[in-house]
Amino acid sequence: MAANYRVMKDADAFYFAGNEIGVLVVHGFTGTTQSMRYIGEQFAAEGFTVLGPRLEGHGTDPEDMEASTYQDWIDNVEAGLATLKEECSKLFVAGLSMGGTxxxxxxxxxxxxxxxxxxxxxxxxxxxxxxxxxxxxxDTRFVNGIGSDIKRPGVKELAYEKTPVKSMGEIVTLTEMVKQNLSSITTPIVIFSSTEDHVVPPENSQLIYDSVSSTEKTLFNLDASYHVATLDNDKEVIANKAIQFIKANC
Incomplete structure (x- = not known):
């Protein structure tokens, strides 16, 4: 029988009802919805309908995450997109780190x-x-966590202190699968990339830019933030640029 894990404070899924423009916002590996709440609130303030799902095994306990798979995380975002489709005629997705994957x-x-x-x-x-x-x-089950790679002093990401080794295998499989199919993407895209990132090499963003088939594509560098840019010095820049992009593509 599955253990009953309690969701941490500020790690719950969130939903803001709004207009026919729907935005799915997706948090990262070992992180929580806390990292995407600010940007979600900015979208909601524009009148957009916003959904921030909690990925399976996140925001509870690392042992809970250990039992989750990349397919669970795919199912979570597919379900989120389906929910927005019922309410909205325009759909956008924003994601940090594995949320970006x-x-x-x-x-x-x-x-x-x-x-x-x-x-x-x-x-x-x-x-x-x-x-x-x-x-x-x-026999190692857990290693040190990767959370809170943030340049801005005094800001902390709500993320696990340790990472399940099994989960590392899950994200590696997911990234490899997504990488193989990047050329199939034709959707308008803005790629945000921190020039200094201690978790995901910034070269990933250039690879995405070079690989997608989108005719409308922008690579936007963030010079004042580390990996968790949505909580860092550039969070307002990201929100404003994203809002402009969404309005321009409706």
């Missing part, structure tokens, strides 16, 4: 999406893949 996945599967906004998205993480291969040969 899932954003790209949705664009690969759903060409009807009107625009996507990956933020420090992961599609090529060889160092984690190598670490996973080595750790998988041992």
């Amino acid at each position: 899932l954003t790209l996945y949705l664009a690969e599967q759903h060409p009807e999406i009107n625009g996507i906004l990956p933020i420090n998205a992961a599609v090529d993480i060889p160092e984690m893949a190598e670490n996973y291969r080595e750790l998988a040969q041992t």
